[in-house]
Amino acid sequence: MYDFGPYEKTYKEFNWDLAKEFLEYKEGDPLNIGWYCSDRICQQGKAQKIAMIWEGFDGEVRKYSFNDLRLLSNTYAHYLKGLGIKPGDRVCIFMDKIPDLYISFLGILKLGAIAQPLFSAFGEEALFTRMDDADSIAVITTRKHFRKVRRIKDQLPHLKHIIVVDDENVRLEEREKVFILDKAERVEDFNIYPTNPESPSVLHYTSGTTGKPKGALHVHASIFAQSLSSKWVLDLKDEDIYWCTADPGWVTGTSYGIIGPWSLGITQVVYCGGFGSEKWYKLMEKFRVSVWYTAPTAIRMLMKDGTDLVKQHDLSALRYMCSVGEPLNPEAVHWGIEAFDMPFYDTYWQTETGAIVITNFPGMKVKPGSMGRAFPGITAVVLDLKSYEVIREPNKVGLIALKPGWPSMMREYWNNPTVYQSKFINGWYITGDRSSIDSEGYFWFVGRDDDVINTAGHLVGPFEIESALIEHEAVAEAAAVGKPDPVNMEVVKAFVALKPGFEGSSDLELSIMNFIRKKLSPLAMPQEIEFVDKLPKTRSGKIMRRLLRAMEWGEEIGDTSTLEDD
Ligand code: WTA
Numbered sequence: 001m002y003d004f005g006p007y008e009k010t011y012k013e014f015n016w017d018l019a020k021e022f023l024e025y026k027e028g029d030p031l032n033i034g035w036y037c038s039d040r041i042c043q044q045g046k047a048q049k050i051a052m053i054w055e056g057f058d059g060e061v062r063k064y065s066f067n068d069l070r071l072l073s074n075t076y077a078h079y080l081k082g083l084g085i086k087p088g089d090r091v092c093i094f095m096d097k098i099p100d101l102y103i104s105f106l107g108i109l110k111l112g113a114i115a116q117p118l119f120s121a122f123g124e125e126a127l128f129t130r131m132d133d134a135d136s137i138a139v140i141t142t143r144k145h146f147r148k149v150r151r152i153k154d155q156l157p158h159l160k161h162i163i164v165v166d167d168e169n170v171r172l173e174e175r176e177k178v179f180i181l182d183k184a185e186r187v188e189d190f191n192i193y194p195t196n197p198e199s200p201s202v203l204h205y206t207s208g209t210t211g212k213p214k215g216a217l218h219v220h221a222s223i224f225a226q227s228l229s230s231k232w233v234l235d236l237k238d239e240d241i242y243w244c245t246a247d248p249g250w251v252t253g254t255s256y257g258i259i260g261p262w263s264l265g266i267t268q269v270v271y272c273g274g275f276g277s278e279k280w281y282k283l284m285e286k287f288r289v290s291v292w293y294t295a296p297t298a299i300r301m302l303m304k305d306g307t308d309l310v311k312q313h314d315l316s317a318l319r320y321m322c323s324v325g326e327p328l329n330p331e332a333v334h335w336g337i338e339a340f341d342m343p344f345y346d347t348y349w350q351t352e353t354g355a356i357v358i359t360n361f362p363g364m365k366v367k368p369g370s371m372g373r374a375f376p377g378i379t380a381v382v383l384d385l386k387s388y389e390v391i392r393e394p395n396k397v398g399l400i401a402l403k404p405g406w407p408s409m410m411r412e413y414w415n416n417p418t419v420y421q422s423k424f425i426n427g428w429y430i431t432g433d434r435s436s437i438d439s440e441g442y443f444w445f446v447g448r449d450d451d452v453i454n455t456a457g458h459l460v461g462p463f464e465i466e467s468a469l470i471e472h473e474a475v476a477e478a479a480a481v482g483k484p485d486p487v488n489m490e491v492v493k494a495f496v497a498l499k500p501g502f503e504g505s506s507d508l509e510l511s512i513m514n515f516i517r518k519k520l521s522p523l524a525m526p527q528e529i530e531f532v533d534k535l536p537k538t539r540s541g542k543i544m545r546r547l548l549r550a551m552e553w554g555e556e557i558g559d560t561s562t563l564e565d566d
Contacts (some may be wrong), residue, residue, distance in 0.1 A: 014376035019224035030194035031220045033201055034110035037262035038070035046265045053287055054099050054270045074190035076107025079179055083161055087112030087193050092139040094118040097272040100165045104140050112193030116203045119249025125519040128152045129212050130205045134414055143167040197221035204251050206351040207461030209450040215414030216351045222408035223263055225355035230260030235320050235362040243269040244293040251351040277305035281313040288317035295325040297456040299332045300487050310339040322347055325457030326489050327445050330368035346371045354408025358443050370442040379403035388425050394439040397446050401428035451545045453482035455490050460524045468519045472512050474502040479535050479543045483552040494526035495548055497534050504531030
């Protein structure tokens with residue numbers, strides 16, 4: 001049998017009831033993530049324990065206890081309820097990583113509404129697509145970002161409330177309001193909505209190859225998987241100071257930057273100051289971070305600044321480091337050992353899976369370059385690329401597939417049953433990633449099975465970029481693909497055919513880049529634009545992105561007729 005370190009026994013005997021026991025959840029009781037992450041921790045005698053140490057861009061530090069979290073999330077819930085927001089309504093959170101983001105998230109859940117986080121760097125078009133699809137009723141935002149919403153609100157008839165939380169002096173227009181948490185009366189008792197395990201909780205949009213981004217809908221039962229994996233994979237213990245570097249605009253920032261750690265009553269650091277090697281080490285030294293969850297792109301950037309910089313800081317509190325979001329290259333694992341005296345533990349999962357599904361455990365032998373093994377309760381296999389049969393021999397590449405049924409699995413794509421159904425074949429959930437499995441059950445990631453671009457650990461959909469590109473006055477046709485990048489793994493490259501009368505130039509390239517940055521986000525902005533006369537197409541007229549991508553990666557293109565069916 002495999003060696004699962006300290007979890008060997010648990011792994012063999014595992015079933016998801018254990019996760020319910022773990023949170024002392026009794027069948028039939030209400031289950032509300034907002035309550036579990038604040039009120040319950042207070043009831044366990046940890047009301048005064050620090051839940052969040054927040055540091056802002058300019059170095060301001062604020063600390064919130066679990067009792068503060070409880071009262072302030074009540075206050076948010078009470079305010080939103082007063083506006084007429086009801087259970088099941090979608091409430092967007094659109095702001096940088098300020099305390100209001102974390103607190104309002106819990107407040108929305110306490111109300112029984114659905115929290116819909118939106119990455120703060122999204123531009124108007126990216127915002128519109130997601131708010132329109134979800135028929136969002138409200139958006140909680142800040143002075144810095146609310147004008148983007150203002151510019152699209154006329155096209156969003158369902159959007160009733162645009163709430164600015166950090167500036168009393170905004171001149172308000174129709175549907176806009178101000179809510180300042182510090183000035184609001186703290187609400188001691190809020191009647192938390194009795195959501196059950198299957199009540200919807202969080203709606204995260206994620207990009208696919210075709211069509212608009214899809215809203216993966218999660219339910220309150222996700223907490224079972226998020227809590228247990230925070231304990232077993234992130235190894236969180238009561239005395240830990242934990243830092244998750246992810247932004248809650250993406251799933252890691254909610255599953256493991258809010259729900260997982262707080263469901264265990266763990267103190268976490270939230271840093272709103274952006275990336276910087278020196279800044280990050282100083283922060284970890286200052287707050288004595290002991291468990292750190294980050295991403296390969298950040299690790300590669302830290303690597304560039306060298307080991308000496310690490311050694312100049314007292315990081316003696318640090319005892320465990322994990323990574324997620326993109327392939328963690330073996331060099332990064334080795335560098336971790338050299339610089340911090342410990343490896344990065346790779347974890348694999350998706351917006352759709354809600355929690356870690358394939359991973360390295362504490363105590364497990366780390367094989368640099370491998371994502372580790374299936375989490376207890378998860379049946380993970382690889383399927384043949386053509387027949388979808390389970391591959392039983394080791395080291396053969398196939399599609400990573402999971403047996404449905406774990407608690408944090410998405411329950412639907414919002415308003416999109418057809419695409420949701422297409423993710424299941426022969427009773428397996430198809431992740432869209434390729435991997436092999438070695439004879440010891442370790443997964444070795446190969447790449448995605450679709451055209452979605454993973455840049456700096458963030459997924460961007462080529463279709464969304466192409467649709468935005470052709471809105472530029474000069475663009476007739478466009479294709480977006482990922483091209484290799486030493487730090488970000490991939491960056492967006494666009495192939496563009498121009499309309500008659502336009503000529504490719506560096507000015508035009510810049511104009512198109514900025515157009516996309518503003519409309520979508522800096523992540524979606526092409527880092528390079530190649531002007532072409534026409535784009536390669538299949539007989540049915542579909543752009544052959546695969547061919548363009550293969551050229552960027554220097555891969556064998558071979559027989560292009562096979563690309564025609566994709
Ligand atoms: C990729 C992020 C290699 C993968 C939590 C997956 C990874 C997509 C890893 C999900 C890993 C995530 N090694 N690739 N350890 N973790 N991925 O939905 O392609 O933003 O399908 O969720 O990121 O990205 P998402």
